[in-house]
Amino acid sequence: MADSNDDIIVTAHLMADAARAAILPYFRAGDLQSDNKRQIGFDPVTEADRAAERAMRAVLAQRRPGDAIIGEEYGDSAGSSGLSWILDPIDGTRAFISGATSWGVLIGLADASGLIYGIIDQPYIGERFEGGLGVSRLTGPRGEQALRVRRGVALDQATLMTTFPEVGTADEGAAFRRVAAQVRLTRYGLDCYAYALLALGQIDLVIEAGLQPYDIAGPLAVVQAAGGIVTDWQGGSAEAGGRVIAAASPEIHAAALDLLRG
Amino acid sequence: MADSNDDIIVTAHLMADAARAAILPYFRAGDLQSDNKRQIGFDPVTEADRAAERAMRAVLAQRRPGDAIIGEEYGDSAGSSGLSWILDPIDGTRAFISGATSWGVLIGLADASGLIYGIIDQPYIGERFEGGLGVSRLTGPRGEQALRVRRGVALDQATLMTTFPEVGTADEGAAFRRVAAQVRLTRYGLDCYAYALLALGQIDLVIEAGLQPYDIAGPLAVVQAAGGIVTDWQGGSAEAGGRVIAAASPEIHAAALDLLRG
Numbered sequence: 005m006a007d008s009n010d011d012i013i014v015t016a017h018l019m020a021d022a023a024r025a026a027i028l029p030y031f032r033a034g035d036l037q038s039d040n041k042r043q044i045g046f047d048p049v050t051e052a053d054r055a056a057e058r059a060m061r062a063v064l065a066q067r068r069p070g071d072a073i074i075g076e077e078y079g080d081s082a083g084s085s086g087l088s089w090i091l092d093p094i095d096g097t098r099a100f101i102s103g104a105t106s107w108g109v110l111i112g113l114a115d116a117s118g119l120i121y122g123i124i125d126q127p128y129i130g131e132r133f134e135g136g137l138g139v140s141r142l143t144g145p146r147g148e149q150a151l152r153v154r155r156g157v158a159l160d161q162a163t164l165m166t167t168f169p170e171v172g173t174a175d176e177g178a179a180f181r182r183v184a185a186q187v188r189l190t191r192y193g194l195d196c197y198a199y200a201l202l203a204l205g206q207i208d209l210v211i212e213a214g215l216q217p218y219d220i221a222g223p224l225a226v227v228q229a230a231g232g233i234v235t236d237w238q239g240g241s242a243e244a245g246g247r248v249i250a251a252a253s254p255e256i257h258a259a260a261l262d263l264l265r266g
Numbered sequence: 267m268a269d270s271n272d273d274i275i276v277t278a279h280l281m282a283d284a285a286r287a288a289i290l291p292y293f294r295a296g297d298l299q300s301d302n303k304r305q306i307g308f309d310p311v312t313e314a315d316r317a318a319e320r321a322m323r324a325v326l327a328q329r330r331p332g333d334a335i336i337g338e339e340y341g342d343s344a345g346s347s348g349l350s351w352i353l354d355p356i357d358g359t360r361a362f363i364s365g366a367t368s369w370g371v372l373i374g375l376a377d378a379s380g381l382i383y384g385i386i387d388q389p390y391i392g393e394r395f396e397g398g399l400g401v402s403r404l405t406g407p408r409g410e411q412a413l414r415v416r417r418g419v420a421l422d423q424a425t426l427m428t429t430f431p432e433v434g435t436a437d438e439g440a441a442f443r444r445v446a447a448q449v450r451l452t453r454y455g456l457d458c459y460a461y462a463l464l465a466l467g468q469i470d471l472v473i474e475a476g477l478q479p480y481d482i483a484g485p486l487a488v489v490q491a492a493g494g495i496v497t498d499w500q501g502g503s504a505e506a507g508g509r510v511i512a513a514a515s516p517e518i519h520a521a522a523l524d525l526l527r528g
Contacts, residue, residue, distance in 0.1 A: 032468060080398060102425050102453055105367060105391065128407065129367065131393050145390065163364050169431040191364055192431060193455035206294060206365025253421030 009137045012087075015067045016111055016123055017132075022059035022094055024110040024127035027052045027176035031128055032103045049097045053077050056093035056109060064089060076218045088114045096167075096195030105129055106197040112221025118243060122225025124200045133200040135229025142204060151230040153252040155207040159259045162187040162208035165198035172213030176247065179237070180211055183265040199223035199250055203230035208252045209260055213237075215245035223250070233257045237264045271399045274349075277329045278373055278385055279394075284321035285355055285371040286389035289314045311359045315339050318355035318371060326351060328348055338480045350376045352483035358429075358457030367391055368459040374483025380505055384456040384487025386462045394403045395462040397491025404466060413492040415514040421521045424449040424470035428462075429459035434475030438509065441499070442473055444525040461485035461512055465492035466527055470514045477507035485512070495519045499526045 008062065030052035049107030057077040064071060072083030075091040080254045089111065094100055109125040113136070121136030131144035133151060140151045150238070164187045171180040184190045187209065196219075198210045220242055224234045227250050237247040239261055251257035273361075292314035319339040326333060334345030337353040351373065356362055358369030371387040375398070378484060383398030393406035426449045431460045433442040446452045449471065456463070460472045465488050482504055486496045489512050499509040501523055511526065513519035 032466065053490070098451055098453065102451065104453065104456065104459070104465045130407065145392065165364070189360055189364070191360065191366065191455050193453050194366065195367070201365045204294065204365055230436055 011067070012113060012121060012141060013134075014136060015063060016121065016134075019060040019063045019089075019091075019111055020109055020123050020125040020132060022063050023056040024125065025168075026059040027094060027109070028127050028232045030055075031100065037040055045121065049094065050077075050102055052100070053093045053097070057091055060089075060091055060093065060111070072107070076216070077128040078159050078180070086115055090114060092173040092216075092218040092222070096197075099193070099195050102186055104193070105116075106193065106195040108196040110196055110218065110222035112218070112225055114221070114243075118220055118241070119225045119228075120231075122222035124196050124222050124226050126197065126200070131200070133203055133226050133241070135203065135226035140203075140226075140229040140231075142200075151226070152205050153202060153227070153230050153232040154208070155231075155253045157208050157252065157256065159186050159256055160188060162256055163189045163191065163206075164209040164211065165194045165201070166211055167193060167195050167198070168234070170180055171211070176213040179264045179266060180213075182266065183209070183211060183260050184219065186263060199227050202232055202250055202252060203227050205230075205252070208256050210250040211248070211260065213247045215248050217243065217245045220245050220248055235261075237261065274330070274375060274383060275396075275399060275401060277325060278375065278383065278396075280329070281322040281325045281351075281373055282371055282385050282387040282394060284325050285318040288317040288321040288357060288390045289371070290389050292317075293362065296391045304339075311356065311363055312339075314362070315359070319353055320371070322351075322353055322355065322418070336480065338478070348377055352376065352381075352480050354478075354480040354484070357481055358459075361455070361457050366455070368455065368457040370458040370462070372458055372480065372484035374487055375432045376483070376505070381487045381490075381501070382409055384484035384491075386458050386484050386488050388459065388462070393462070395465055395488050397465065397488035398525050402465070402488075402491040402493075404462075413465040413488070414467050415464060415489070415492050415494040416470070417493075419470050419514065419518065421448050421518055422450060425451045425453065425468075426471040426473065427453045427456045427463070427469055428473055429455060429457050429460070433473070438475040441526045441528060442467055443520050444528065445471070445473060446455070448521075448525060458485055461489050464494055464512055464514060467492075467514070470518050470524065472512040473510070473522065473526070477510050479505060479507045482507050482510055497523075500522065 070085035072088040073081040090111035100107040111123040113121040124133040296482040332347035334350040335343040354372035373385040376384040386395040496512040
């Protein structure tokens with residue numbers, strides 16, 4: 005099992021490396037909007053997305069052909085090993101096309117019990133947040149450090165993040181604002197990077213709605229491995245996406261869930 | 267004059283280097299909130315802010331003692347050269363305490379004619395955006411590249427950024443939303459990094475309110491050197507701060523100003 009876990013982790017890093025190499029040439033590559041106008045049908049984000057997913061699938065085909073794959077761009081590929089890789093080659097495409105750095109490559113790995121390992125990779129900054137199979141670490145510009153959520157922060161002292169101020173539907177937005185009204189600081193526009201900051205012990209809550217399974221698989225594994233709690237807004241599994249809350253502590257999770265339920 | 271400009275630019279880079287060294291030990295340094303609770307009166311952001319401004323002032327004292335200084339933390343120091351440095355050691359303290367990377371060190375330099383040079387530095391990513399005195403460049407993880415705004419993007423295809431969704435007062439927020447309703451994409455939470463992305467040709471508009479002069483000095487010089495337009499919401503000088511609009515082209519600037527005026 006230790007050998008098998010090592011192979012999984014090595015494979016995941018090779019996948020993330022391959023995605024970085026595939027995506028970075030497209031990031032901030034000239035004036036993408038004007039290129040888009042000149043070459044009808046060329047969508048640089050989709051191109052980068054697809055190239056990255058192909059690169060990750062190529063690593064799996066070579067090293068672990070028996071694993072199943074669920075990818076945002078190329079759909080599902082069946083497997084025989086009981087393990088499934090869940091891939092979002094670029095989470096945060098709006099950040100990506102704006103040149104911001106809150107987008108990331110998301111990799112999740114599930115077995116019959118659920119998610120067991122995940123990566124949030126930010127290729128431009130060169131940060132890789134990773135959790136599961138006994139690992140919980142950030143590898144980045146400062147080298148390697150352990151990921152660990154912070155504890156003991158009350159809701160009225162908490163920092164909350166989400167991506168869009170409207171959050172989701174009108175009802176979802178209203179529920180979000182009930183929580184936002186109680187915390188010390190709310191920040192927007194962070195995409196998957198918000199979950200990375202939660203795992204890093206820098207913030208206390210991430211609340212989002214309308215997520216796809218591939219949006220949350222990697223982040224969920226990273227946050228859980230760092231000691232955080234990730235559920236849907238009813239306290240159930242968040243693996244299917246939809247309405248998701250990630251919290252640094254059981255106390256803050258419970259307090260925010262109460263407010264979300266109204 | 268060329269020698270003098272070279273000395274200014276070398277000095278500015280030494281200042282930014284010194285600020286980086288002073289700030290980075292405080293960024294994501296453990297659980298700052300808990301530290302804060304344990305050590306009453308210790309505010310890590312203020313400490314980092316002050317240490318960085320002291321470090322920049324020390325560079326000026328050694329290399330250019332005749333220049334005036336206007337700093338966020340230590341106020342005004344008179345000079346005799348006719349040049350004034352305007353310093354914001356950490357713009358985006360809310361991002362800083364959240365571990366996000368949209369904060370920056372801002373340096374502006376003004377003579378009797380107004381701002382002539384500026385820097386937006388992001389120490390953690392290692393990006394330095396710089397403009398004025400014949401220079402317009404980003405030095406970062408990929409080496410050096412020219413900064414240049416993009417042109418030819420119509421308002422309905424534009425990307426708009428600001429820091430806080432409420433923008434400022436109720437009236438200011440309403441004016442902002444008139445512009446936001448017309449653009450293709452609005453993103454929040456970017457702090458000074460939004461101006462850097464504008465200079466880099468990645469976005470088209472930054473609109474903010476309630477700025478201090480030191481919030482806008484560095485960004486203004488960087489955006490103007492890259493070919494952009496920075497004014498207040500009436501089309502006048504933005505050097506005093508307050509309500510600021512930065513635009514990639516005269517056309518998009520005029521269209522957004524019309525909407526801001528209501």
